[in-house]
Amino acid sequence: MPVGYFVTGTDTGVGKTLTSCALLHAFAMAGKSAIGMKPIAAGCENGKWIDVERLVEASNVPAARELINPYALVQSIAPHIAARQTGIVINIATVQRAFKALQEMAEVVIVEGAGGFLVPLDDRYDSSDLARTLGLPVVLVVGLRLGCLNHALLTARAIHVSGLSLAGWVANQIDPHMESQAENIHTLQHRLNCPLLGVLPFSEKIAAREYASLLDITHL
Incomplete structure (x- = not known):
């Protein structure tokens, strides 16, 4: 059966x-066919949605853009807010159909959420509802x-309350000057009931391919 994971964060950025x-x-290095999905992308730079472009480049399976980014x-x-201001209604069912189509194309689908885990999608639903619908x-x-x-x-508590499994976590060193980083990681290792998949060092540029070797996907 094809598998997938929903990637969320403690915040945006x-x-x-x-x-x-x-x-x-x-996953590609492990011999799997893998495709990325960004159901909702907010923020266009020079006519491109950068997050979507990076996911497309990192995938080893091609797919229609409307499936990758509905x-x-x-x-x-x-x-x-962005959807309301442009008269767009975000429909979770639309995302679910696109996700199921991508599952038919690849062994692994990595779905990147928008913002944090509880960021609203409309007046009723938030990102946790999307993750729960995709299961x-x-x-x-x-x-x-x-x-x-x-x-x-x-965030971990919200994930557990939603009924979803927290498969693992990744520590990303976004602040190179943060004090006691190792102690913070150690604290989370003891308090988050899931494996630490890897620690990504601070870098001025995106180096996803190089960082892949720092992730232990055997826990997934």
Whole structure:
């Protein structure tokens, strides 16, 4: 059976795309066909949705763009606000159909969420409802910076309350000057009831292919 994972983060800008791409490369290195999906992308730069472009580049299976990214919103703001301002209604069922189509094409589908785990999608639903509809185990990206312990533990609690499995977490060193990084990682290893898949070092550029070797997908 094809498998997939929903990648969420402790906040926006913590490295969900980097981690998703690194996971895609890691599964490809393990001999799997893997494709990335960004159901809702908010933020267009020079006519391109950068997160989507990176996922496409990291995938080893081609697919139609409307399947990879059903909702492309121009403004880099919360999805429900960007959608409302442009008259778009985000339909989770539409995302689910696209996801099922991608599952027919690849052994692994990596679905990158938008923002944090509870970011609203409309007046009723949020990202957790999307993850629950897809029924995927979750990979949590923790952006290592001051405050990450609280954000990580709150997100993990929300994932468990939603009834989903927390398959693993990734520590991403987004703040090279953060004090006591090792101690923070150690704390989360003891408090998050899932394996640490890897620690991604700080870099000025995206190096997803190189980071793939730093992830231990044997736990997934």
